[in-house]
Amino acid sequence: MTSLPDLTAAFEDAGLIDVAYTIEPSPVGDLLVAVTPRGLLTLSYNNDLSPIAASISPRILYVPARTDSVRRQLEEYFARKRQSFDLDLDFRLARQGFGRRVLAATARIPYGQVSTYKGVATEAGSPRAFRAAGTALGANPLPVVVPCHRVLHADGGLGGYTGGVERKQTLLALEGVTG
Amino acid sequence: MPGKRVPEGVELPPFQTLLDTHARDVHRFLVASVGHVDADDCYQETWVSALRAYPRLRSAQNLRSWLFTIANHKALDHHRARARRPMPVAEIPEQPDVPGGDSDFEFAVAELPPKQRTAVALRYILDAGYPEIATMMNISEAAARRNVHEGLKRLRHDLTP
Incomplete structure (x- = not known):
C-alpha cells in the first residue's frame, strides 16, 4: 500500500x-x-x-x-506536576447566562479543594438554584480544565459527574482530596 | 445555540470521516485520470476545494458522488491546462512500475479521451454503478454506458501485445 x-x-x-x-x-x-x-x-x-x-x-x-x-x-x-491550566478556552459549546456563570465559579475552585452545588450557585448569583447548577455542571464541555469534579453535595455526597462518578473519584484522589 | 453556520436539518458528518472513507479511492481515481506524476496535486486541490465548500452543502446524501464530481473537475482542469502547454517529448516516471500492480491498466486508462477515461475509471477502479457514474459526470445513464463501452474497446486494443 x-x-x-x-x-x-x-x-x-x-x-x-x-x-x-x-x-x-x-x-x-x-x-x-x-x-x-x-x-x-x-x-x-x-x-x-x-x-x-x-x-x-x-x-x-x-x-x-x-x-x-x-x-x-x-x-x-x-502526573501531579500541574495544578492549574494555562489555556485559551472556547466556550461556544457551553451554556450561556447562569450556566456559564456556574462554570466561571467552578473554574475558581483551587486545586485539591472542593465546593458544593449551593456554593457555586451562590457564586453565580442564585443561591437557591443549586439543582440548575448541577445541570449546568453536567453539561460542562470542558471537564478537568473547568474542574466540575470539585463540586460535591453539601452533605458530603459525591454528586454526579459527566463521565460517571468513578472518574470523579479518580480525579479527586489524584488531587489528594479524601472523602 | 452558538454559531448557526450549518443549514437547519442538515447533519454533515465530521470532514475527517469523509477523508478516512474516501481518500484512497479519490487518489486511485486521479491516478487513472491524470497519471501518477500529477495525481498528488489534483488530489490536494480536490480535498481543499471539498473542505472549503463543505459547510454550505444542503444535503448529507451522496457525499461520495459529490467528492468524485470535484475530483473529476480537477482532472479535467488539469488536462485543459496541459493541452495549452507544449507537450513534453516524454514523461519520465518518478518511480518504476510496481510489478504485478494495476499500473499498466491505470496508465492506459489515463491515455483515453476525457469522458471515456472518467467513465472507465469510475466503473472499474471504483466499482461505481452506471446511475452513479451518470450523476458524477452529469450525463445520461446511456451516455455513461456508451463511454465505458467505447473506453474498454480502446483499452483492449491498446493493451493487446
Whole structure:
C-alpha cells in the first residue's frame, strides 16, 4: 500500500481547519481533545464529534499537532506536576447566562479543594438554584480544565459527574482530596 | 445555540470521516485520470476545494458522488491546462512500475479521451454503478454506458501485445 499525500499543510495554508482534534489516553480513559483557533473547545469522555459538527462547524479534522499544548498540560496534570491550566478556552459549546456563570465559579475552585452545588450557585448569583447548577455542571464541555469534579453535595455526597462518578473519584484522589 | 453556520436539518458528518472513507479511492481515481506524476496535486486541490465548500452543502446524501464530481473537475482542469502547454517529448516516471500492480491498466486508462477515461475509471477502479457514474459526470445513464463501452474497446486494443 502506498501512503497517500498528507493534506494537513494544505488545509492549514487555506485556513480551513475550524476544529482540530485528537484522542488522548489518560488515567480516566480516552479523552477527545478538540481545539479551534479561539482555544480549547472541549474535552470529552464520549468521543462524539457530532455535537461539534452540528453547532460549531463540520470542518473537523484529526490534527494532533494542533492540540500539543493541551496534551502536554493534561499529561503534567495527571502526573501531579500541574495544578492549574494555562489555556485559551472556547466556550461556544457551553451554556450561556447562569450556566456559564456556574462554570466561571467552578473554574475558581483551587486545586485539591472542593465546593458544593449551593456554593457555586451562590457564586453565580442564585443561591437557591443549586439543582440548575448541577445541570449546568453536567453539561460542562470542558471537564478537568473547568474542574466540575470539585463540586460535591453539601452533605458530603459525591454528586454526579459527566463521565460517571468513578472518574470523579479518580480525579479527586489524584488531587489528594479524601472523602 | 452558538454559531448557526450549518443549514437547519442538515447533519454533515465530521470532514475527517469523509477523508478516512474516501481518500484512497479519490487518489486511485486521479491516478487513472491524470497519471501518477500529477495525481498528488489534483488530489490536494480536490480535498481543499471539498473542505472549503463543505459547510454550505444542503444535503448529507451522496457525499461520495459529490467528492468524485470535484475530483473529476480537477482532472479535467488539469488536462485543459496541459493541452495549452507544449507537450513534453516524454514523461519520465518518478518511480518504476510496481510489478504485478494495476499500473499498466491505470496508465492506459489515463491515455483515453476525457469522458471515456472518467467513465472507465469510475466503473472499474471504483466499482461505481452506471446511475452513479451518470450523476458524477452529469450525463445520461446511456451516455455513461456508451463511454465505458467505447473506453474498454480502446483499452483492449491498446493493451493487446
